Amino acid sequence: MTGMKLKAALLVILASIAPAAAWDGTSIHNCTWCHGTSGQGYTVAPRLAGQRPAYVESQIRSFRDHSRDNPFSRQYMWGAVAALGPRAASDLAAYFATIHPKPANDGNPALTAKGKTIYMDGIPEANIASCYACHGPNAEGVRDIPRLGGLSYFYLKSRLVQWGQGYHSGMGTPMPVVARSLGPDEIEALASYISFVR
Numbered sequence: 001m002t003g004m005k006l007k008a009a010l011l012v013i014l015a016s017i018a019p020a021a022a023w024d025g026t027s028i029h030n031c032t033w034c035h036g037t038s039g040q041g042y043t044v045a046p047r048l049a050g051q052r053p054a055y056v057e058s059q060i061r062s063f064r065d066h067s068r069d070n071p072f073s074r075q076y077m078w079g080a081v082a083a084l085g086p087r088a089a090s091d092l093a094a095y096f097a098t099i100h101p102k103p104a105n106d107g108n109p110a111l112t113a114k115g116k117t118i119y120m121d122g123i124p125e126a127n128i129a130s131c132y133a134c135h136g137p138n139a140e141g142v143r144d145i146p147r148l149g150g151l152s153y154f155y156l157k158s159r160l161v162q163w164g165q166g167y168h169s170g171m172g173t174p175m176p177v178v179a180r181s182l183g184p185d186e187i188e189a190l191a192s193y194i195s196f197v198r
């Protein structure tokens, strides 16, 4: 689709969901002024475009119940979703899922080969799981397992480092254990590789 056609299609989608939705006073601009034009991500706020809607909804729930307690989550997201009801959350998630995600391409290109090997195969002798097994061959995610491909290097790295430090660990997901198995060099390589995946 061309940019214009896509924009027109999205406007139709927005127009069709807006009246049915309880927006709780929230418009898309309440999200995109941090998450960037078309939700492509901006500085510390990650890309939401193309993200799995079930994952976006689960994160909004965990910001609301404060179980996602990463420093920037506390600082920016607890307030941003405090008044967001489940209906508006699901409409926003559905909307972001329709936008084509652009890769950040901002990791260290020298580390991508190493990162790809760990992503695909894990490191069995170090008990490091393959990411592919859950996040898929192109890091596209499935259901509530997030798309990782093309997220920014900085964001990917801080998520993995912060799980290792114990943040966001009360949810019963596999990631705290997976992230704690990774050393700093593995995290560098994975975040670099994944930032280029489209």
Ligand code: HEC
Binding pocket: 026, 030, 031, 032, 033, 034, 035, 044, 045, 046, 047, 048, 055, 056, 057, 059, 060, 070, 071, 072, 073, 076, 077, 080, 081, 084, 092, 146
């Ligand atoms: C003031 C800036 C700001 C605003 C406004 C904001 N966000 Fe965020 N958002 C962030 C930051 C920063 C993070 C990263 C948090 C972290 O590092 O743990 C984030 C993370 C998220 C995530 C997690 C993404 C992932 O990949 O795990 C979701 C989902 C999200 N925001 C949705 C929204 C929605 C929906 C809105 C509008 C209702 C919104 N945000 C408004 C700054 C903002």
Ligand code: HEC
Binding pocket: 046, 058, 118, 119, 129, 130, 131, 132, 133, 134, 135, 144, 145, 146, 147, 148, 151, 156, 159, 160, 171, 173, 174, 175, 178, 190
């Ligand atoms: C057993 C399944 C499983 C494996 C293996 C796995 N993940 Fe995950 N990953 C998940 C789930 C589920 C989530 C969502 C957690 C949540 O709901 O907060 C996630 C979330 C993430 C996130 C957060 C993305 C965001 O938008 O904030 C990153 C980064 C991540 N995984 C990286 C990796 C890497 C790198 C590997 C390989 C070393 C890996 N994962 C292996 C299941 C897995």
